Amino acid sequence: MISNPFGKKQPKSGKPAEIKEVKARDPRPGEQPIVHSFGSSVAELFDYIFGEQDRFRSHWASGWSARGFSKKENRDFFMACMDGYSSQDIILMQFGSVDVQFNVAHRMATGNFMDPEGFCQEAANGFIKMVETLYEAGFRNVYCVFASAPVPLPAIYFRKKFNLPSVPARYQAQLFARINELIASKVPMIDLTKTLANDLGLLKQPYRRTYRDHHADYIKIQGIVWDQLKSIDGIAPCRETFLTKLYPHRPKKIKAMMEKWDIESTDIKAREVLKPKKKTAGTKKKA
Structure with a gap:
């Protein structure tokens, strides 16, 4: 029986009274680098690539934005996940989707989105601030990964699923491009736009899911992304055999995780055996 598919252990009781200053430790003799992945739900892609192994730690969370790193509390939570780890470890960060697809939509809904360049600067500055915090702590092997080209979807998709207006996909692509440029x-950037996206910056049809979804089909892109990651010096191996079927996506909200100070790595094995939820009349989908 799967008791907790969201983390390897039950969450801690809450944020500690005092936040420990995290510093990278020196590598131990013969120790190999561990890969740590961070991001919003698009970073679940890394779970498909690396799987459950000693040299991989997964820390994606639904709703995790780049702009949020302007707040010290958000940076502290990230750093708590890195407590006790080595300076040689590799950190993969895939952020920006929440900013572009959801924060922009929220601003559109409230009539406040008047400064696209300023918004992109906020997202980039938040991300860079987080990376600078990692550098200051002694973690130097940090990479920004972008493998989340936007999917063109009907406006009703975001309205029905998230109660938000739809940000046009081509506009999303322009915002992503500007944030990534900044x-x-x-920060070292692994940008797969030229490989995964068409001339308009939209996810190519072969990499989309067979049903409406704002995420790429991780089964279809996992090998492509791995081909770009495997050249990183010291990176952990990918799975012996890639999965051939998507498992159900179960959101884990960054707000709830921070409230509980849940810094455990994702339990990938538990997620892989989850069954699709049965839909009932009147049941709304979660983000």
Whole structure:
């Protein structure tokens, strides 16, 4: 029986009274680098690539934005996940989707989205601030990964599923491109736009899911993304055999995780055997 598919252990009781300053430790003799992945739900892609193994830690969370790292509390939570780890470890970060697809939509809904360039600057600055915090702590192997080209979807998709207006996919692509441009000037960037997206910056049809969804089909892109990651010096191996079927996506909200100070790595094995939820009349989908 799967008791907790969201983390390997039950969450802690809450945020500690005092936040520990996290510093990278020196590598131990013969120790190999561990890969740590962070991001919003699009970073679940890394779970498909690496799977459950000693050299991989997964820390994606639904609703995790790049702009949020302007707040110290958000950076503290990220750093708590890195407590006790080595300076040689590899950190993969895939952020920006929440900012572009949801925060922009929220601003549109409230009539406040008047400064696209300023918004992109906020997202990039938040991301860069988080990376600078990692650098200051002694973690130097940090990479921004972008493998989440937007999917063109009917406006009703976001309205029905999230009660938000739909940000046009081509506009999303422009915002992503600008944010990535700003980040790439400061942080090593692995940008798969040219491989995964068409000339308009939209996810190519072969990489989309067979049903409406704003995420790429991870089964279809896992090998492509791995081909770009495997050249990173010291990176952990991918799965011996890639999965051939998507397992159900179960959101885990960053707000709830921070309230509980839940810093455990995702239990990937538990998620892989989850069954699709049975739909009942009147049941609304979660983000």
